[in-house]
Amino acid sequence: MRIHCKVVVIAVCFGVFLLFYFLGGNTADDPPLKEVAEEEEEQHGTLPRSPSERALDVATKLAKKSHSEGAGGGADEPPGARKEGRAFNAGAKSKRRSIVARPVTKRKRAEEVMHLAVVACGNRLDETLTMVKSALLFSLKRITFHIFAEDPLAPQFEERLKRWPPSVSSKFQYRIYPITFSVGNPDEWKKLFKPCAAQRLFLPVILKDVDSLLYVDTDVLFLRPMDDIWSLLKSFNGTQLAAMAPEHEVPKIGWYSRFARHPFYGVTGVNSGVMLMNLTRIRSTMFKNSMIASGLSWEDILHPLYQKYKNHITWGDQDLLNIIFHYNPECLFIFPCQWNYRPDHCMYGSNCKGAEEEGVSILHGNRGVYHDDKQPAFKVVYDAIHDFPLEDNMFQSLFYPIQTKFLDTVNTLCGRIPQVFLKQIEKTMRKVFEDKVVRHVRPHK
Numbered sequence: 001m002r003i004h005c006k007v008v009v010i011a012v013c014f015g016v017f018l019l020f021y022f023l024g025g026n027t028a029d030d031p032p033l034k035e036v037a038e039e040e041e042e043q044h045g046t047l048p049r050s051p052s053e054r055a056l057d058v059a060t061k062l063a064k065k066s067h068s069e070g071a072g073g074g075a076d077e078p079p080g081a082r083k084e085g086r087a088f089n090a091g092a093k094s095k096r097r098s099i100v101a102r103p104v105t106k107r108k109r110a111e112e113v114m115h116l117a118v119v120a121c122g123n124r125l126d127e128t129l130t131m132v133k134s135a136l137l138f139s140l141k142r143i144t145f146h147i148f149a150e151d152p153l154a155p156q157f158e159e160r161l162k163r164w165p166p167s168v169s170s171k172f173q174y175r176i177y178p179i180t181f182s183v184g185n186p187d188e189w190k191k192l193f194k195p196c197a198a199q200r201l202f203l204p205v206i207l208k209d210v211d212s213l214l215y216v217d218t219d220v221l222f223l224r225p226m227d228d229i230w231s232l233l234k235s236f237n238g239t240q241l242a243a244m245a246p247e248h249e250v251p252k253i254g255w256y257s258r259f260a261r262h263p264f265y266g267v268t269g270v271n272s273g274v275m276l277m278n279l280t281r282i283r284s285t286m287f288k289n290s291m292i293a294s295g296l297s298w299e300d301i302l303h304p305l306y307q308k309y310k311n312h313i314t315w316g317d318q319d320l321l322n323i324i325f326h327y328n329p330e331c332l333f334i335f336p337c338q339w340n341y342r343p344d345h346c347m348y349g350s351n352c353k354g355a356e357e358e359g360v361s362i363l364h365g366n367r368g369v370y371h372d373d374k375q376p377a378f379k380v381v382y383d384a385i386h387d388f389p390l391e392d393n394m395f396q397s398l399f400y401p402i403q404t405k406f407l408d409t410v411n412t413l414c415g416r417i418p419q420v421f422l423k424q425i426e427k428t429m430r431k432v433f434e435d436k437v438v439r440h441v442r443p444h445k
Contacts, residue, residue, distance in 0.1 A: 112141055113143070114139070114141050114226055115207075115210050115214065116146070116214050116215075117147075117207070118132075118145070118148070118217070119149075119179075119200060120147065120153055120196075120218055121153070122195055126386070128218045129157075130221070130382065131218055132172075134221045135226050138429075140225055140227050141227055142171055142173070143173075144174070145175070146174075146213070147177070148196070149177070149178075157174075179196050181198070181202055182206070183302060192316040193315055198317045200215050200317060201321075202299075203215060204279045204299075208283075210279055211279060211280050212230075212279060213279055214275070215277065216273065216274050217274075219273075219364060219366055220273060220363070221362070221381060223360055223428060224424050224425070224428045228361065229274075229335070229362065240330070240331060240332060241278045241282050242276065242277045244276075244321075244332065244334065244340070245270065245337055246334065246337065247270055248351075249353075250268075254267075254268040257269070259314075261312040262322075262323055263290075263327070264319070265332060269322050271318065271342070271364075272321050273340055273342075273364045273366060274362055276335075283297075285298070287327070288328055289301060289324075290308075291304055302320070305320055305324070306320060338360055338361045338424075339362050340364050341364060342367075343365075343366070346413055346417070347414060349413070356419075358424060359421070359426075360425075361424055375414050377406065377409045377418075378414065381421060381425075394432065402421075406418050
């Protein structure tokens with residue numbers, strides 16, 4: 001009898017031990033009582049309950065969980081099978097958590113923004129806005145426009161730019177600056193060559209938070225994405241810090257080679273209407289010159305250089321740039337004439353081979369040709385972009401009008417080679433069409 005009693009006591013103790021083992025093991029992964037109770041309250045939107053009610057709910061939940069897991073595991077399951085399964089589930093949980101957390105810690109690569117500067121004074125409002133429109137029509141990356149304008153023009157720029165539709169305004173941002181000169185006499189600088197043109201010389205000093213910049217005159221039109229000329233910054237070698245096109249392709253009819261009374265770059269000089277700059281390098285370089293042997297920084301060289309040559313320069317700030325790069329030729333990158341195509345390239349006969357082969361990339365309508373009938377080929381392109389309604393179909397409302405009206409210019413010196421003006425803009429529009437339409441059409445399965 002005693003032996004039977006001992007066996008019963010041992011069996012009861014063993015049963016209690018197993019009960020605590022299973023209950024303790026199954027609740028290891030469960031949240032504390034308070035969390036479970038609060039979870040239930042949040043899900044059902046019930047009022048707070050007493051601690052005894054919460055404990056009863058938790059006990060019921062645990063009992064159900066224990067019963068379901070016990071029913072799921074077979075009696076013939078080998079020892080350790082439950083532990084391996086729980087370990088696998090724990091690993092899966094941790095894996096899921098890491099996958100969810102990864103996008104939170106991953107940093108999004110900053111979008112590259114191109115910077116374009118222009119200086120507008122007098123009656124250049126419409127011309128400047130047409131240039132801005134041409135840059136936005138074809139470019140892929142976002143653009144920040146740095147607009148330097150006389151006080152009366154600043155609110156007009158604000159008002160006109162705010163009218164543009166959201167689909168266009170989302171592609172750019174702009175900042176408007178007053179006309180300022182950090183050294184010398186501001187009135188003297190302002191009257192140099194054309195009103196406010198000398199402002200471009202001070203861009204590295206004013207835009208201290210900008211690394212690289214494309215400066216263009218107001219009478220410039222982009223016939224292909226600005227991204228393409230922006231990419232030339234990667235072609236600079238270790239000493240180059242600016243890029244411009246030659247003033248002329250033929251030395252014997254070039255202005256600098258025939259008339260200049262001051263030093264200039266290379267054989268024909270350079271034209272500053274389109275100027276790509278690494279401002280960081282410009283600010284950190286000491287420039288050789290004919291005044292001080294040790295060299296001068298960009299800001300320090302401008303005023304003494306002007307004082308020395310002011311009675312010998314004709315084209316103002318462009319002449320000063322030619323003098324600077326005459327003494328520092330290793331600092332200048334020369335891009336071909338199709339990136340700064342002017343009437344000089346066709347009015348004496350076609351002399352820009354790059355434009356004949358690839359078409360004009362950037363059209364520069366100096367000499368006022370957008371606003372008179374001296375070079376109608378230039379005026380046709382300007383009028384078409386100026387009149388183009390934003391968000392309209394570019395082939396129907398831009399390219400076809402240019403192509404049609406160009407037929408009226410074929411008897412002029414610049415209009416007799418229409419492929420020079422039309423080739424690049426047609427290629428650019430076709431690429432825009434493919435990017436926006438063709439690549440988004442999925443083939444039927």
